[in-house]
Amino acid sequence: MIDRLTTALQRSRADYTEIRVERTWSTAVTFRGRRLESATASEDQGGFVRALHAGGGWGVASFTSLDRLETMVARAGELSRAVTVDPPIRLADIPPRRADAELDLDGDVRGVALADKKRLIEAYNGVMLAVSDRIVDTLASYRDEVSEYWYVNSQGTALHELRPEVTLSGTAVARRDGTIEKGVESIGLRRGWRSMQNREPGFRAVAERAVALLDAPMVHGGTYPVILDPELAGVFIHEAFGHLSEADFVYENPQAREMMTLGRRFGKPVLNVGDNGAAPGLRGTLPFDDEGTPTQDTALIREGILVGRLHSRETAAAMGERPTGNARALSFRHPPIVRMTNTYIANGTGTFDDLIRDIQLGVYACGAFGGQTMLENFSFTAAYGRMIRDGRVAELVKDVVLAGNLFRTLDRIDHIAGDFRWNQMGGGCGKAGQVPLPVTEGAPHVRIEEALIGGDVPG
């Protein structure tokens, strides 16, 4: 395949051309309640070409029929010529790389029978259903894929990879009369079949929590000291800060560039944030991004100060900075754009108890049902919460929504514990119609001196 792609490259008349081809085998098994909803195997394949003439715009072409490769290489070149860009698009230099990397398949899922996958997820689903009569509905999914990936560009890079991915997810719905609560378990790894075994405790825990939430009061809305658990802290740093550190947001927008000037203070000296596409075994991990740039650990905030951002070759050249290996594409249907990989708040010091010891009344917000950032404002729905009273974790509360202004909230992070962990969840990140892109987030427990918790908003 690499030879075929290289030959096609040689016919391109553009100044820069790259070709990606992907072939993906995937299976998915879903249970809803006691019923198998579906068990399917799919095969997806296609290619992507991106071409650039000096002074032109990006010409891009994607296709599912590989017979069209040569035609689409020519078409991408024509499209680039049809667009004039001034000042011209430039790409930061990276050394050409040739690599044939097989990620650890960890038990190749392609060798496992669909019936075995069904049995596995059926068992996890059964664990949730067995927790209580109050569990009225469940949704349990197993999904795996292996993607064979080829990438070449006209500067001499040629890559071939086998990329595995597996995800398990479970939702337990508990109901009593008109009250409905849920618990969600999600595991996602860039590994294989072996990593999906012995996951019963997580499924049991979310079902138990859904039942417990039936009796939990709604959190009383207001301003509190708030502790984020590592999962919610990770989602928070990804959504509320990470997207602003993507250089395509700032590189051609002078006002945004000013807002995100390196050296600006974003938080107290306890705050260190980064993005590490090279951390082993995580969903956001790959040896190279989709422009052939090696992935790396990029510091974004160091001791409260903005020190870096995430780049593609284009944004790096435009800002006079170095590519960071963050140009990623969801699939052959999409161009690479600046994306996060594995984003984290770095470890602090001390324990969880140190964080809550001096809190008289606060909220411990755990897990994430969802989060959205819009501009400098964000809103996150925690899976559940616990009140903190007199320095101790107290009763379970529900409907914990954390909302606020990014800049003010980051600045109010005053204590970070030393209990870092990666949240190896499924799902993924969405941007510019490319969703779900596999990413991971990680953090220790994080304390915000004061944040708005909206449960019921008083009328």
Place this chain on the structure above:
Amino acid sequence: MIERLLEVARRRADGGADALWRRVERTSVAFEWGRLKAAGVAEEAGANLRVRHRGRVGIAGTTADVAPDELVSRALASAALGEEIELAFPARGPLAKIATFFDRAADARLDDLIAMGRSLLGRLEREGCQVNVSIERESADVRVANTAGAAGDYRSTGVAVSADVWRIAGDDVLAVGDAAEGADLPGDEVLARLAATINTRLDHALRIVGPPDGALPVVFTPAGLSPLMLPVTQALSGKAVLQGISPLGAKVGEQVFDARFSLTDDPLRAGRPSSRPIDDECVASRLTPLVEHGVVRRFIYDLETAARAKTQSTGHGERGIFGKPVPGYTNIVVGDAGDVGAKHPLPPPLGGGLLAAITDGLLVDELIGVGQGNVIGGAFSHPVALAYRIERGEITGRVKDAAVAGNAYELWKRVGGFGNDARWAGSRWAPSVLLEGVSVARR
């Protein structure tokens, strides 16, 4: 193409089969931060097959060149694990004739799309702001067929134009965007209208005012209605009803909403990109009244959900190349169908004429986090992304640091008024709506 697939499936699956084949071509241009940056084409073709064998249903999909025998084998392997479903493939029936394909859209050249983008850009440029514009034209060929003799094929076109204007002043980030979608190529009046709606909302947003507080009258714009519509559309899906999680599941025939609230799904609406003569499971498309004058009438179903619920498909089977069909809406119409098609030369004023009677309230165009949490339950609580304060009948400025909360089912019981500004927001046709007693909180 799918005929061969069905031929093989008929031989090997004792309960029949159906299949969908879709080929899509897309051309797009993107202006980033005011500059034309990229042009692209995409071609995609694939097939999705469903078989029923020994009472069990299986699915397989592919974009690769997979031999019919192999794809049927995969679907049978999927069926072997499945549960039994009394799923019957529909017989051939008459199809409505609707225009889904427009030559002008299909024939538009790259230069035409670029010119449209430039024209829109020119209307949106302003000092201190950055503009993104994207234009996408799609043409598709779809064929669906089953072993019971039903079949349908159609070609369709769609053009989506979207733009957003960004203004960053210090740490105040403001983005105002809008989109126009249609099956045909938009004329200049559509672009002018799109620019005017963005510019109007931007003009009003430049001044920041303090938010109000309390239980207040709130006007939701057609785009801002999502937190009120999502719970209702989720609850009207036959799938939610079947799972027992729909608050409307047992309410057919009951007056649940304000008598002026009606909701219809209309797959035959002229000129809409979601319109189609037949659904993705060979069921003929037809109008489905969901709520009439506040009374719940029916839910939407695909074949499988209908079979499980012991009812008929309403023609809402939606199917991709991968995975199995699911019930999905086409064009959702809020209000009386008679409103549809009303055309204004210029966009009506923000608020659709509903602001005059409001002494102190809010106009909501976009909230943050819509769709998170327990949506179907109806309760929502969201910070505002784009909202304006209304004082003595006038918009006085943009509100930041406020949150809006309520319960969709409760709020729809007493509608203060429907605006005269009905329009398409994505695939939903709705006017602005005034709701009383919505919780607004300062932060």
